[in-house]
Amino acid sequence: MMMIDKLAYSSPWRYKSTHLKSCFAIGTLLICVAVRSFLVSSVILALMGCLTVTYSQASLSRYGKMMLWPLGFLMLGTIAVFFDVAGEPMGLLHVAIGSKYIVMLTESLAYGARLILVSLASVSCLYFLILTTTMPDLMDGLKRLHLPWLVIELMTLIYRFIFVLLDSALAITTAQNCRLGNRNLRTSIRSMGGMLAALFIQAMGKSSALFDSMEARCYEGRIRVLTEHRPAAKKEVLLVAAYLTGLLALAVFCHMKGGL
Amino acid sequence: MERKRTIVRAEDLHYTYEDGTQALKGLDLTVQKGEKVAVMGANGSGKSTFFLHLNGILKPQKGRILIDETPIDYSRKGLLQVRKKVGIVFQNPEDQLFSASVRQEISFGILNLGVSEKEAEEKVDRVIEELGITPFAHKPTHFLSGGEKKRVSIADILVMEPELMILDEPAATLDPKHARMIDGIVDQLSGKGITVLLSTHDAERALIWADRVVLFDDGKVIGQGHPEDIFRSEELLRQTNLEKPAVLRIFDTLCEEGILDHKLRPPRRVEELMGYIREKGIKQL
Amino acid sequence: MERKRTIVRAEDLHYTYEDGTQALKGLDLTVQKGEKVAVMGANGSGKSTFFLHLNGILKPQKGRILIDETPIDYSRKGLLQVRKKVGIVFQNPEDQLFSASVRQEISFGILNLGVSEKEAEEKVDRVIEELGITPFAHKPTHFLSGGEKKRVSIADILVMEPELMILDEPAATLDPKHARMIDGIVDQLSGKGITVLLSTHDAERALIWADRVVLFDDGKVIGQGHPEDIFRSEELLRQTNLEKPAVLRIFDTLCEEGILDHKLRPPRRVEELMGYIREKGIKQL
């Protein structure tokens, strides 16, 4: 759990400009989602895969496993796209169920396959971003985009306390398991209920303690902290710009060719 | 005349967390039934990881653990068996207590053992009595003080009547009064014949209490033996950043200065040292 | 030749929490500038409540507090003034650290003082250097060890350059290595002329470090003075459940036995006592 967070902090590209990495990943993502092309998605998947494995701490096998997580959902979700219900037999395959037929059409098969590919390529863009960029950097980036300060403050604090509460939740669960709290489904549900209730109480207690300690440091309703800015090298900016233009051109070409 | 039984035998344990932290790097340790063992070492030296191995919460990636001379069976049933024998009291009661009421909290483990409600109730009442929890047994757990929470968290485990009890820094963060109260409870446990494995940073306390001190460093045992011997080994103390207890430091100085005799058994308590000095004083007269 | 300035003067403080707990019951205390004061007492004796009064987080229901010889002004502006002078390092860093980034965390307080970003940056960097935070300054707070978190939480306050620093059990739960590191940092603070008020349960440490020990009990100060005197008062020790530090116990025995001279200054450290013994040894020759 939370491996992604851990890996981001040791990525060799951690200290590259956040904006540049975001432009690169999100630009690619948008192009990918917009054109939904076989060719473009394959290119993106290959490129992002190589970059992520090379420039993040995720090894090839771990990266492969991480790509398998979404595949589960994709398979499940896409069953509905692969198959259709029709009144008469048609398409590549058909199975009669009562008076209706479950059919698989060539176009649905192509549509579904493309959906999976586009989705995987998009996920690879997301992975690239989150495996090379740490959360505080991303939040700094959002700050520079002038997102409302309230949202940034909420994000900063929530991110920090996710770990505090997660540690508590895991510790309580471990302690429960030591006392056989997971011996069957009934005890498991009871244990989890108790843990969540205790965690809620702890969270409330912590909010008081945190507020006091922030007040003690002259908190006046706005969180002001130093932000780190790492400007991108000109060469890198040009490279990314050229890449995005190239990808866009390829996308437009594929689109004109009827969604290659 | 039976030979002492071994309750824990850990052989060449290796464990690496998912994130790559190597917590155990070939750890060997044997604990006899009825022993009082103090485990010492820096934070991060593998103590807690080791404890979680002893009741099968973690499974070694290499090596094996024998509880009561049988290897841990990691099936659901086998684990229930082991967790019945080996109880762990966690350092921070906040990580352990999750019920609203003290009685409910204490009954959780024993009920999970499949004991009847009636029997569980009797045992819970007995433990509440024994550990002096009665005065606050009716209070909601989250209103208890640190020392009270600690006692409840020990009761949690004690009620399950384990053969081996593991306490992770039981007296940390408590004030002297409550720390001494917990020390008393720990003594009570060994008195009952329960084997106690306890981690602590308090050398003075380990010197007084333990049959054996085990030093952990970097996922391995780097030394073990009688506390007097361990705490007089400058080498081991340096390696583990421990300070020699004041009693031993002063005793050694008094020996060097010829005031006390080298051949005396090193004292564990200030009282013993004072006894030596007084005896010496009488001889001087 | 100027007379020592008083930095804190608390007069007859009373405070009762909403739930009816009377935490302070007429507490008086004065702290001089530059002093090193150890506050000791059971949990629940009012130490933390008192600390929260010193920078106006809590407001006494009766009595008053003077900081730098002016009563605390509880207006918004007045409070900022006080909190600039009085910094509190909370016992549990998890309750204090709010940011995942160490630099952001440390910069929070100083930027609240209205300092320019540039100046803040310099000060943050200096403190990071001073407290040896550099090796983990780039790590997110949730990956830091307990000792590292503690150092960051001290840096949080130190960067604001307070005149008085309050530390609530700074070394609790740390292993000996990190505890000693924190002790070193505390010494560093007093070295800089910052007045330090520290709560602890560790009598040995208080004996070595403090200029003055203040004993709290039930919301009042029941005794204060030089640590050697306080820790030799059987009456006070009993009332607060403290144990006499081993050095003093042995010293007293050696005096009683006529091995050491009653008129010697009671030793604070084992080394001092050993010095006395060695000197004596030489005289014996």
Next chain:
Amino acid sequence: MTRSKTERYLFIAGVVVALFFGPMAVSNAMHIMEGYLPLGYCVLWGAVCVPFFIAGLFSIKRTVTQHRKTLILLVMMGAYVFVLSALKIPSVTGSSSHPTGTGLGAVLFGPASMCVIGVIVLLFQALLLAHGGLTTLGANTFSMAIAGPFLAYGVFLVCKKLHAPKSLGIFLAACLGDLFTYCITAVQLAMAHPSPVGGFTASLAEFMGIFAVTQIPLAVIEGLVAVVVMKALESY
């Protein structure tokens, strides 16, 4: 932290708990994956959420200027909801399900402010767990942080009006909130990917059918957990 403060929170929590699990849907599978929706739909759902989000921001700003501490409470609520979503809930098959509980505290802070927290939690889920995605953030927000919680809250109120036992109300709120979230998700998917044969309705029926198999047992279990939590909190 004083005791009576805790008690007050706990009292409110007892009421809030229904919402807790209201929209608490749900497994991994409930989040629409990155790239799964065409760009047009991403924008559409995003746009639908914007008014809720802005209203939420204003509402938070209003409360925070009066009580600064509310911000910290919201933070804890957000972190709590995220932690819920990152934990595995026990289930029969051994497969895991992730309660999202984005409606938590809707009563305490108003549903609108919980929408803001919901967006942040969903963003963190995408960025830290790779559940959901950036382009599908709008669609996921609508189903999990807006539709589900509102329905759960409604169900809870109706049950209360009908004087149904509290635990039944909570069970239904949690369970139906969960199921409603998945219905909305199915609608979103069917709109984006209509069947070439039967169009939107046929596609919707298929998506619903597939999710029903996986989601109904989970919704029931999550409803049960919600009841256990509520009982536990009440007795605190």
